[in-house]
Amino acid sequence: MGGMPVDSGAGGVKAPDGGWGWAVLAGCFVITGFSYAFPKAVSVFFKELIREFGVGYSDTAWVSSILLAMLYGTGPLCSVLVNCFGCRPVMMVGGLFASLGMILASFSTSIIHIYLSAGVVTGLGLAPVALCCLSPLGQVLQYHYGWRGGFLILGGILLNCCVCGALMKPLVAPKTPKEEHSEEGSEVERKEKPKAKLLDFSVFKDRGFVIYTVAASIMVLGLFVPPVFVVSYAKELGNEDTKSALLLTLLGFIDIFARPTCGVIAGLKWVRPRCVYLFSFALIFNGITDLIGSQAKDYASLMVFCVFFGISYGMVGALQFEVLMAIVGTEKFSSAIGLVLLIEAIAVLVGPPGAGQLLDATKNYMYIFLLAGIEVVLSAVVLASCNFLFIRKKTPTPPDKLENVTVGDGATTEACSELVEVGNMEEKGASEEQEKEAIKKEEHEEEFMPESVTMDSQEVENLMKTPQQNGDVASSPETRL
Known part of the structure; x- marks a missing residue:
């Protein structure tokens, strides 16, 4: 499932640095690889689905779109479930859903069945292995076993998410001497701890969060269109299936190096306070890449497009949640990311199918790449200009x-x-x-004033006069203390 929940069950417990921490890292790598790559990798089956069910590109694009929408839209639900039950059970159940969806899809008799199984059920289960591995694997499975056998085998592979989820061992705080000798005291302390908010809607009061959410919703309309259609584009130009699938491999390989490089740049002291504008630059870079890539006419030009798209796509992926955390802070980040993904799910649900509808009407891939580029550039303009004008x-x-x-x-x-x-x-x-x-x-004054001295009102008046007014009266025996 989507989202970035924070497990607050063991507050103050230090996370392992090394040892079992490496196992957790490996599990997260595999699960993140599946969730990142799967909605794009299934695009290698689109040609077979069109031939099998007699549908258009807009119909098959709904498979990836529903996958992405479920992945994004279940962010708040995932945040609530993890905050209630912890990471391990939620991730294992998610792996079961992801596998079950693909297995059911292999028995589909209509495109609607694939929407419900591969789209809804698998999308609900996925929470990236990398895009550069899944895309050629899917093409090989389709070549040897057809799309049904490919879906069935991919469903079995997704069961590895359950194994990875089992690695998420919850952190347990060591017992203090007081807790060991007094169980009642520990129960009282647990009762007194305030419960964390499952979803904090106060983030909508933050102007920066609202601007980010609007810009991100526009962004996802076009961001996922090129990866979904680039394989079909290459096949349309007359390239063989395996060669076409390698374009996603190239895109994913470049993305692997672009993300950490951009993360290092974003961590620089003079860049970090301006990470919103670096994110805007990444979006403009991605949008312009789409606009130029729309003019591709052969396989070589599509390879060049995938190189630059991989760089810009990696920059966007590395910065989008970094910017969100900088806006709302770490305490509200769990709720903020869940709510953002929920809103983005609505936009991503219509993005690829809308592009497919345009492709069915025009029979030209140039227009869908142009549309995607315009939408991503527009999101960058909204983000940068609104931050400059309203967040001072x-x-x-x-x-x-x-x-x-x-x-x-x-x-x-x-x-x-x-x-x-x-x-x-x-x-x-x-x-x-x-x-x-x-x-x-x-x-101090009362301490040094003699107690035996008594003065009438006339004497007090004479003492308060200046030396010029008092003349020699101050030195006379009657007024001397």
């Missing part, structure tokens, strides 16, 4: 001038309120110090 960072203002400050987002408001609070505390402290000094001064 204010410099810290002294407390006495904060009344006239207009803030743009939640983080700035919080910082300003902290400054006001600090200013009020400083002012209160200064007044208390003044009062203490005044009390000490009075006590």
Whole structure:
């Protein structure tokens, strides 16, 4: 299932660095590989499905689209389930669903059955092995066993997700001496712990989150179109099936190196505060690649397109959730990513089928690549321009001038309120110090005043006069103390 939940069951427990941690990493690698690659890899079966069921490109594109929509749309559900039950059982059940969907799809007698099995059930189960492996494997399976045998074998392979899910051993906090001697005390402590929110809808109050969600929804309309149709495009140009499937292998291979490289660049000190604009650049790069790739007329030009698309696609993949975390923070990231994926699912559900409909009407792949490029570039323009215009960072203002400050987002408001609070505390402290000094001064004066001296009102009046007014009265025996 989709989403990026945070397991808060064992708070304060240090995650393993090495040892079993490597097993968890390997399991995550396999599961992430399946979920990333599968919706694109099934596109190698589209030609056979069109021939088998007598449907068009828009109909077969719904298979990948439903897969992606379920993968994205179940983000909030996955967040809730993992927060309730932990990673291990949810991932194992997801592996069973993914495998069951493909096995059922191998017995389909209509395209609707494939929508429900390979689309809904498998999409619900998938939570990337890499795209460069699954695409040629799918083509080989289709060549030897047909699309039904290929679906059946892929369903069996997906059962490995259950094994990977079993590796997700929950972290257990070591018992303290107090917990060992007093079970009742530990039960009371567990009851007093506040329950974490399953979904935090307060992220919608953040202007930056709203802008990101709108831009990301526009992005997914066109982002997945080229990987879904590039194999069919190559076949349409007269290339053999195995050679056409290698284009996805090339795309995935380039993506492997593009993601960590972009991640290193995004981690630089002078880049990290501007990661939103780096993400916008990656989207523009991807969109322009689509626009230029629409003019491809042979296999060599499609290979060049896949190289540049792999670079830009890897940049987008490495930055999209990094930017989201920078916007909402780590505490709200689990809820934010689930809600974003849910909204994106609506857009991704109509993206590839809409492109397929356009292809059926025009019989020309150029138009669907042009449409995808325009949509991705538009998302970059929305993200960059709205952040520049509406998310302005204010410099810290002294407390006495904060009344006239207009803030743009939640983080700035919080910082300003902290400054006001600090200013009020400083002012209160200064007044208390003044009062203490005044009390000490009075006590000091009373200590040195003789108790036996009594003066009438006239003598007090004479003492308060200046030396010029008092003349020699101050030195007379009557007024001397």
